[in-house]
Amino acid sequence: MTQPLLEVRNLRTYLQAGARQVKAVDDISFSIPKGETFCLVGESGSGKSVSALSVIRLLPEGVATHPSGEIIFNDQDLLKLADSGIRAVRGSQIAMIFQEPMTSLNPVLSIGEQITEALYAHNPDISDSEAEQRTLKALEQVQIAHASRRFHDYPHQLSGGQRQRVMIAMALACEPQLLIADEPTTALDVTVQAEILRLMRQIQEDTGMSMLFITHDFGVVAQMAQWVGVMQQGQLVESGSCASVLHQPQHAYTQQLLAALPENLTKPKLQAALELERPATPLLSIRDLKVWFPINKGLFRRTVDYVHAVDEVSLDIFPGQIVALVGESGCGKTTLGRAVLQLEPPTSGSIKFRDQELIGLSARTLRPLRQKMQIAFQDPQSSLNPRLLIETTLTEPMKVHGIGDSHEHRIELASQLLESVQLTRDFLWRYAHEFSGGQRQRIGLARALAVNPEFIVCDEITSALDVSVQAEILQLLLSLRQQRQLTLLFITHNIGVVEYLSDQTVVMYQGKIVEQGDTAQVCQQPQHPYTQKLLAAVPRLKTIR
Amino acid sequence: MIKVVLSGESYAARVWRKTRNGVGVEVGLAWIALLVFAAVFAPFLANSMPLLMSKDGIISAPVLHYLSIEDAWVLASFFIALLLYKLKLRAGQRMALFLVSAVIAAVLVNVYVNPPKLVIYDDFRSPAYTQVAWRVMPPIPYAPTDYLRDLVSKGLEAPFETTGHLHLMGTEENGADVLSRMIHACRIALSIGLIASGIALFIGVIVGGLMGYFSGLTDMLGMRLVEIFEDIPTLFLLLTFVAFFGRSLYMMMVIIGITGWSGYARYVRTEFLKLRKQDYVQAAVASGLPLSSILFRHMLPNGIAPLLVALSFGIAGAILSEATLSFLGLGVVDAPSWGQMLDQAVKSSSFNWWMAVFPGGAIFMTVFAYNLIGEAFRDAIDPKLTDDAGIE
């Protein structure tokens, strides 16, 4: 058995936050063979990022301590190296790339400068022309077109995918033996992610370098890794070969995580009954909707052009359906969702709710209609007013629409609402900052339900949540739809959720609808080339169920 | 997963708690409390007339007899404020009640309090007042405008230097006692700070709110106006105003207020634009809540924090402005002011250190206190500086 490239033994990393000490990494051990990829998977707070940062000791000195453990690399214990020693390793033998390519690159230096800097740091005698040559070669290796011109560009002039390629080029410049990648594709669109992952696999084949890949997405694990380690609260609960962990998980937590994936969730049986009877008249009817934002430039802020956020969209939503609105960032799905609720002013077109035209109504006429249509938001941090008690947040809309006979009655209704989203009654008397992300999303749903709407727009409500919390929220939505006969417009970029949750799927690209139809149809036999590309790019687990 | 602390503490209470923990904030608050005390009770702390005296068997309180309208109103307002603080009411109700009762008090005081127009302080040192059974004098037995003519004061004497009567902080050029003037000057300093800033805040909130609400042309015009007021060196505009409009105290308060509103307007506008985009405001709109609720219950409480930070610094700035004006010779004429006393420090070619250290020190301490509080408050509302330091 050849010696592994990297061997981590009993690593502990404790972080100091004010007076508290957090055991971010609590006794983990794993090893990475040469030329192969090891994936560390886990939810937020599991310690996977901290583990990666610990390998090359990138955690801030005053904050992090390593009470025990060894990290053996090339016959050296990295934890015991002096500062100069670890610096010699960083960048040249072990390189690292990060999650957010925009903020991970220095905005005031050109990308060429930043790559050559890595070369100069480890090869002080290198000549300028050789450094430039090697940089151009690295840029070509990551498939950046017109590398010689791009050399002098600044990070803000590149797209997200290109910036991540530059980060990879920077990491590869000194030809490292190990690449640590901390969620490198999480912030990218799914099609871009597919390209970057393919690139990384290619590079690994060409150079024979090993990878330590951190992610929370099991689909990505299946595509990239030979070995997997599952982390929970600082501990490595299961590790082994990819095939065995993903298809025959031993530990309860791994099983729970895998079961929570949308592709593995089971739908309640009553679903079928609803699908049979579809009423003839749509609940919501959108025709030729345009939402254009003016671009104002110059001294007098003249309108020089428009951003076509939503460009002639026509759509029918029938009662009782869950319609998924899918697309990548910038396609206009969020704008469409908000425009339906008149939160963004439409430029032209028509939106009819039960045959009543919504565009152009005054605020007063719109008010009773607003009771029927509600919205739930993506970001748990900003979706609740931090100054109000949950009780006020829930009862105020009720009061405005005349629901409930008295204040006490409304409080009772609010309590029932909280219970229906699986929270306890006493949460009424607390403030928003006291809850976790998942709890806040539930409260957001409760607020949307407070006025007994018929139609709710869910704007990426699970995108910011861990996969297990997401599973709970999705199942909650299905049961709520059942109980209250709701119609949902579910906006998301996650294809797995679309396949699990929705009856109809609408695919958007650059403000237009490119494909729509039954979910089963769209996801298994996509017609439009963009849809095909989108579906092909989704990393799958390939589970046999 | 983050372990959540279920404390049940409201946002306001949490911010206040964090502010109090700031460095030196307690000292700053203590100093301001001292100033408030001095300002309210000035007539009882430093005065030439006795607090209580007994002559020929009759007990009288000359101080109360000579209380001016202003003194009486300040005392009344103070006790009303104290009372309201103890009662359990919401902030808005308290404000409203306070304003109403302050106005009523002003009216009543105007009607009922009639001090004698002319006060001759020398009388209080005459036998009519000194040959009594007993008398209780204020701690500092000199009034601020008592120029001690009967004692032939030489003016501008260092502390403890004058023979015959004790001046803890020396005397100023007209002969009056410095400590007494300092205590009475607290009132001017505090009131200018609060009222001038209040006016500036009021104007700034309105202009900024209008700019934020109606974007477009109103916004453009408003920004030009803000720029104009920002670009003029404020001191210069102040000087111009004061020189041409006269130097009464109330005029100065208004003027300092009118020249200082541009910063508040900017803050309000920025917060407005930011808040409009927040999800919970959008949710309120989607729920069909009335405009007044959206503005006052959802937007205003969340936007007010940076304003309060600016207010704290603004009060410090207003006090400094008044002191500077007085220093340059354009301040209030007869009433005592710290800046005016500071101006006398470099007169007559000798350095009168007590005129620099004491009034200057008072200005410094006050400005420092407000700055400390403002800084601590700003750190308390900064979402990035939470206890957990976001370690994930």
Next chain:
Amino acid sequence: MIPTLLGITVLVFTVMAMSPGGISAQTLVGGMDMKPQEKQALLNYYNKRYGLDKPAPLQYLHWLNNVLPIGFVMDEQGHQGAFSFSKGMDLGTSFQYGRPVADILVERIPITLLLNLVTIPVTYLIAIFVGMKSATHRGGRFDVGMGMSMLALWSIPTMLAGVLLLGFFANIQHFQWFPTSGISSREALDMPFLPHWGASGFVRGFLLDRLWHLVLPVLCLSYGGFAALAKLTRTSILENLHSDYARTARAKGLAEHEVLWRHVFRNSLLPLITISAGLLPSLLAGSLIVEHIFSIDGMGQLAVEAVKGRDRELVLSITWVSGFLTLIGYLLADFCYTLADPRVSYD
């Protein structure tokens, strides 16, 4: 820029016009002790000369016409001539001094400019030094001590500092290390520029003499600025030290000081450049006080006297000159910012 400049002058003019008494010859003549006929003659003279009997808006336009380089040519009697594109700027004559305003300004502005232009680099250098040291040794003694001292320094009113400095360091009673007033000694004008050893011992050259006189005023003017800037620098550097791109730089194997100087420093300077725009108005205001205390005949001192004397021409000219300087300051700051930050282009 132009609208703002115009706006400033309109504002100041309005203030003067609205004041009790307004800008009329009456206020200038009123207090004088003369026979009624002489008063009337003087009144007529002032009215004719300065156009003080016309309504306010007309007076303003009249003044504006004089000041702009393009406009109608006016002759001595105040009659309107031809429209010219190069008639030159006539800033009027000061009531108090009886001399053309332009001459007075030309004398005074360089002095104030000198004071301020020396102050700005001093302020920045000290602020950057203190801020950097505090940020890199966060929590250490230097940091904590400096934090409190900077806030305290910022709270000291300029007049107090000036008075104390003057009283202790320029006074016979205590230490007379520095001169009490003025910007140069009387002998300085005769001195050669550089210091040298002459027949009668060491002679302070003009340069050194100037510098010696400038020490206290510059100190007084700068301490407020560098206290605020030091705090800003510290915050900015701390933020950037913990940023993602700094982490990337460390991951590449750079040493901490390289990360600091090559990456963090330049990004940290950006907010400082933005702030510099607002520095000039506050410095001009500070000059008012400092010049008063140290008896320096600069524009600040002139402004105080002009306002006290209700000298309309002088006040207006000082207003637009300071407004103009401020706006130039803003433009310069904007320009420097576009140089420093490649994300921002000038449009």
